[in-house]
Amino acid sequence: MSSRIVLEANDVARHFDVSRPALQRLLAGEKKRILRAVDGVSFQIVAGETLSLVGESGCGKSTMARLAVGLYAPTQGSITFEGQAMHAALADASLRRKMNMIFQDPYASLNPRWRVRDIVAEPIKAFKLLSSRKDIEDRVGQLLTQVGLSAHDGEKFPHEFSGGQRQRISIARALSSEPEFLVCDEPTSALDVSVQAQILNLMRDLQERLGLTYLFISHNLAVVRHMSDDLGVMYLGRIVEQGPAEEIFRTPRHPYTRLLLDAIPDISAVGRQRTPVGGEVPSPISPPSGCTFHPRCALANDRCKAERPLETKVGDVAVACHAVQEGRAA
Amino acid sequence: MALLEVSQLCVEFPTRRGTLRALDNISFGIEPGEILGVVGESGAGKSLTGSAIIGLLEPPGRVASGQIIFDGKRIDNLDQEAMRAIRGRHIGAIFQDPLTTLDPLMSVGKQLIETMQTHLKLSDRDAKARAIQWLEEVGIPAASERVFAYPHQFSGGMRQRVVIALALCAEPRLVIADEPTTALDVSIQAQIITLMRRLAADHGTSIMLVTHDMGVIAETCDRVAVMYAGRIVEIGPVENVVRSPQHPYTEGLMGSIPSLEARVARLRQIDGAMPRLNAIPQGCAFNPRCTKVMDRCREERPDLLPAGTTEAACFLVQGGAR
Ligand SMILES: Nc1ncnc2c1ncn2[C@@H]1O[C@H](COP(=O)(O)OP(=O)(O)OP(=O)(O)O)[C@@H](O)[C@H]1O
Ligand SMILES: Nc1ncnc2c1ncn2[C@@H]1O[C@H](COP(=O)(O)OP(=O)(O)OP(=O)(O)O)[C@@H](O)[C@H]1O
Ligand code: SF4
Ligand code: SF4
Ligand SMILES: [Mg+2]
Ligand SMILES: [Mg+2]
Numbered sequence: 084m085s086s087r088i089v090l091e092a093n094d095v096a097r098h099f100d101v102s103r104p105a106l107q108r109l110l111a112g113e114k115k116r117i118l119r120a121v122d123g124v125s126f127q128i129v130a131g132e133t134l135s136l137v138g139e140s141g142c143g144k145s146t147m148a149r150l151a152v153g154l155y156a157p158t159q160g161s162i163t164f165e166g167q168a169m170h171a172a173l174a175d176a177s178l179r180r181k182m183n184m185i186f187q188d189p190y191a192s193l194n195p196r197w198r199v200r201d202i203v204a205e206p207i208k209a210f211k212l213l214s215s216r217k218d219i220e221d222r223v224g225q226l227l228t229q230v231g232l233s234a235h236d237g238e239k240f241p242h243e244f245s246g247g248q249r250q251r252i253s254i255a256r257a258l259s260s261e262p263e264f265l266v267c268d269e270p271t272s273a274l275d276v277s278v279q280a281q282i283l284n285l286m287r288d289l290q291e292r293l294g295l296t297y298l299f300i301s302h303n304l305a306v307v308r309h310m311s312d313d314l315g316v317m318y319l320g321r322i323v324e325q326g327p328a329e330e331i332f333r334t335p336r337h338p339y340t341r342l343l344l345d346a347i348p349d350i351s352a353v354g355r356q357r358t359p360v361g362g363e364v365p366s367p368i369s370p371p372s373g374c375t376f377h378p379r380c381a382l383a384n385d386r387c388k389a390e391r392p393l394e395t396k397v398g399d400v401a402v403a404c405h406a407v408q409e410g411r412a413a
Numbered sequence: 414m415a416l417l418e419v420s421q422l423c424v425e426f427p428t429r430r431g432t433l434r435a436l437d438n439i440s441f442g443i444e445p446g447e448i449l450g451v452v453g454e455s456g457a458g459k460s461l462t463g464s465a466i467i468g469l470l471e472p473p474g475r476v477a478s479g480q481i482i483f484d485g486k487r488i489d490n491l492d493q494e495a496m497r498a499i500r501g502r503h504i505g506a507i508f509q510d511p512l513t514t515l516d517p518l519m520s521v522g523k524q525l526i527e528t529m530q531t532h533l534k535l536s537d538r539d540a541k542a543r544a545i546q547w548l549e550e551v552g553i554p555a556a557s558e559r560v561f562a563y564p565h566q567f568s569g570g571m572r573q574r575v576v577i578a579l580a581l582c583a584e585p586r587l588v589i590a591d592e593p594t595t596a597l598d599v600s601i602q603a604q605i606i607t608l609m610r611r612l613a614a615d616h617g618t619s620i621m622l623v624t625h626d627m628g629v630i631a632e633t634c635d636r637v638a639v640m641y642a643g644r645i646v647e648i649g650p651v652e653n654v655v656r657s658p659q660h661p662y663t664e665g666l667m668g669s670i671p672s673l674e675a676r677v678a679r680l681r682q683i684d685g686a687m688p689r690l691n692a693i694p695q696g697c698a699f700n701p702r703c704t705k706v707m708d709r710c711r712e713e714r715p716d717l718l719p720a721g722t723t724e725a726a727c728f729l730v731q732g733g734a735r
Pocket of ligand 2: 142
């Protein structure tokens, strides 16, 4: 079996300057404030497989997603797509066509003044995939049908659709360029479970049929488990545990992964009070020292407060935690 | 007395090719302190129900018939001005689309302060302190440092939480929450749900919670309404609807939920798609997809009637004969 690597991130970081305007800052004598949205992330995605990123809101998933399709340039580190440095891949139209992204916010990413058929056809025209009007029209109709809308819906404008219908329009558009690598940022968050099942089944079918590669982001861990080959758990801009998804779901090792899995709501829990996740996410502007999870971790000790844990391999899984490394996280 | 009483509500969109009926005879009530969940297929009319209640239907959409009564007074026929006074102050709304609610050019703190000062008597200092407090309530880390950040500097889930804070900060009596936790990870979701439950229990705030997340419904709501093609097909106490759904659509919905226990080759889906508004079949709107369809279902439309431990619009289960 070949395992060609489609996307590789090497120690990637993306920082944002969130200081107040220079003059105000000078007057108040403040230092620059840098927010480390992604801070040293490495992973590889093998062709035809799905890597999912999970983690609490604000941990840097969407920022990583944008980095992965070249919408942000990394502050540090490098990203390669099909063996090419990202900037070179972007300059090459035949490579650029191979990647696409479904954005987290389906509303903001649809032009309100365009008819849906033009929105979906745009990548087809931009990359000259089809030329005759008839062919384009048929293809758009087919794409809309695939996501559970109808060809007639192409005549309408985005505001005439419900939230979940708009999300499906953006999925149809993302698929229209026939990408080989698709970044899906919360692609089904606005869909009810039966339509969600339909879309997820479609995505898996396409993967099996055409060998698509996905970087998948969802806060719904059941969906993630269903979709993923590999999993990366992010906390404050870093991956704290990564490896085969099944293995991590079965035996979560990092204390943060365990906490995430414990917080899942479930329908057998009618009226039950969920164990709230202890503590809050610290500020990414001034993250805690050492292991950034230490203020919330029951296993934290002095070493955790002082020293940033490095990744240790436990079988196929890489975990960045002193307790795991020292064998005291049983 | 119910705080909100919706009866026989119909919402229509006049178009060149005839009138589309998007909500068809919707009736339900919400008691003070009650949390009513609303679930259903994408496009079923959940958001429209919310927009109709707060008087924000987008033209040409309009309430064609029926009534909406809030706190004993009819509100579906109020003019813009009168409705605006109720909205925000007495009825708070969390829209499905967080970006359109937020002003991109105004810091999140300023937006909270302005909203509170419009509806409550607060000094600038108190308003700022409360704005920070609300951001903390919805789980924004380092709220005091970030109170004057702009929406684009926040992540998707953080923006969604700001929208929640905006809807709650004027302490309304009814909150229409349309998919408030969709972009949120489970831990923040738990925090928001706890916050909503506390508001309902301590302040008697009533909440209409639209979400497709059955886990959230199960944990948060007292009752739940299931919508399909502009109609309520089932309504009842949450444990009954979740544990023993009566309507075949509800049953299919429960069966499509991916389980965390195991990875299956394919998720169960309800075959077919919901009918388009201009092609709703005669009789029971679910009949083309229903595995238990009978002749009668293609002609007569089932009413919402007691069935088992819930109320359902299905001939199969009515009269508790299941
Ligand atoms: N401005 C409009 N013009 C025409 N049809 C509309 C308009 N707004 C909504 N609709 C239609 O009304 C129906 C109900 O929409 P609504 O937004 O209430 O769905 P929903 O249940 O909230 O779905 P979702 O879960 O996807 O958000 C949909 O079929 C939609 O296409
Ligand atoms: N353009 C920006 N300027 C400043 N800060 C930003 C910007 N974009 C993101 N951030 C910050 O970076 C952090 C990570 O944001 P990101 O959108 O990647 O989070 P996320 O993991 O996708 O969260 P969510 O689950 O809420 O979507 C957040 O603290 C956010 O406020
Ligand atoms: S390194 Fe220490 S603080 Fe961090 S997760 Fe492991 S035990 Fe907890
Ligand atoms: S009324 Fe008939 S078609 Fe409709 S849900 Fe019941 S059995 Fe199925
Ligand atoms: Mg995001
Ligand atoms: Mg909606």
